[in-house]
Amino acid sequence: MADEKKQVLQETVEHMESMLSNNQKFEAKSSWDCVLLSRQSGRPGAKAFISMICDQFMELHGDRSYGDDPAMIGGIGTVEGRAITFIGNRKGANFRENVSCNYGMSNPEGYRKALRLAKQAEKFGRPVVCFIDTPGAYPGLGSEERGIGQAIAQNLKVFSTLKTPVLCFIIGEGGSGGALGIGIGDKLYMLENAVYSVITPEGFASILLRDPSKAKEAAEAMKMTSHHLKEFGVIHDIIEEKSPEETARLIKETIIRDLDNLCSKPPEHLVRYRLKKIRGIGEVSGGKEWWQPLLEVFAKTQSFR
Known part of the structure; x- marks a missing residue:
């Protein structure tokens, strides 16, 4: 089974490399294709997008409590003369950076740094832009000892009532509470081949289907792609993926279009409609219920009792 998964992954990588070498766009044919594309090595991350978007950028460090987390980048940038606070998950562009940034899995100090910068932005009237790209928060012993759950919960509370515009972009993997920790805003966008879910397909398959090899089937049942989530009303829109530039x-x-609109609104209105949007997620009316695809997957596996 491991050899089969390795072969499928290798074929997909070769296909993507072939398309990219010919300057063609790779079209994801399935949810699993999107999962692989969202994890693709060399995919532009938060740091790359910030450098391409900002005229100037000054990175800020530390949570003023424990330390600095390289898996979370944050600072102040200017976009056409407007000062914006940027926050994002950072995976790294190569193996050395991947290890240094813990593959984008932040510790509590990363989320507390994001919280500090968000509060600073609110104080000085700067909008906030968040780039999400993480498989989840780091679940290690040290992370738990320093309160990773409390740090994410505090971010959810503060970001939902922040009296300044907040825009969120899922640019790769949007996984679990690690994504939610900087994913509460007035508008949420996804890149075309990004994914967003409460758990990875491998984790879903292991826990619910009792078979890690069924990750492909799990990805389809989870409805985690940008097109599914726009249909459900979880995200506002999809941004087409072309060249990084x-x-x-x-x-x-x-960013410019939305901030021109949102910055003109009173802070109280921003908070009111942000909370309304959050509370509206998950409402289903008519048509095929969201949980029916899950039951169909369960019915196909003999190991689920």
Whole structure:
């Protein structure tokens, strides 16, 4: 089974590399394709997009409590003369950076740094832009000892009532509470081949289907792609993926357009409609219920009792 998974992954990687070498766009044919694309090595991360979008950027460090987390990047940038606080998960661009940034899995100090910068932005009237790209928060012993659950919960509370515009972009993996920790805003966008879910397909398959090899089937049942989530009303819109520079340009245009609108609204209105949007997620009316695909997957596995 491991050899079969390795072969499928290798074929997908070769296909993507072939398309990219010919300057063609890779079209994801399934949810599993999107999962692989969202994890693709060399995919532009938060740091790359910030550098392409901002005229100037000054990175800020530390949570003023424990230390600095390299898996979370944050600072102040200017976009066409407007000062914006940028916050994002950082995976790293190569193996050395991947290890240094813990593959984008932040510790509590990362989320407390994000919280500090968000509060600072609110104090000085700066909008906040968040780039999400993480498989989840780091579940290690030290992370738990320093209160990772409390740090994420505090971010959920504060970001939901922040009296300044907040825009969120899922640019790769949007996994679990690690994504939610900087994913509460006035508008939520996804890149075309990004994914967003409460757990990875491998974790879903292991826990609910009792078979890790069924990750492909799990990805389809979870409805975790940008097109599914737009249909459900979880995200506002999908940003088409082209070259990194062109994708950054589309993100920049979205930021400028939305901030021109949101910055003109009273802070109380922003909070009111943000809370209304959050509370509206999960409402289902008519058509095929969201949980029916899950039951169909369960019915196909003999190991689920």
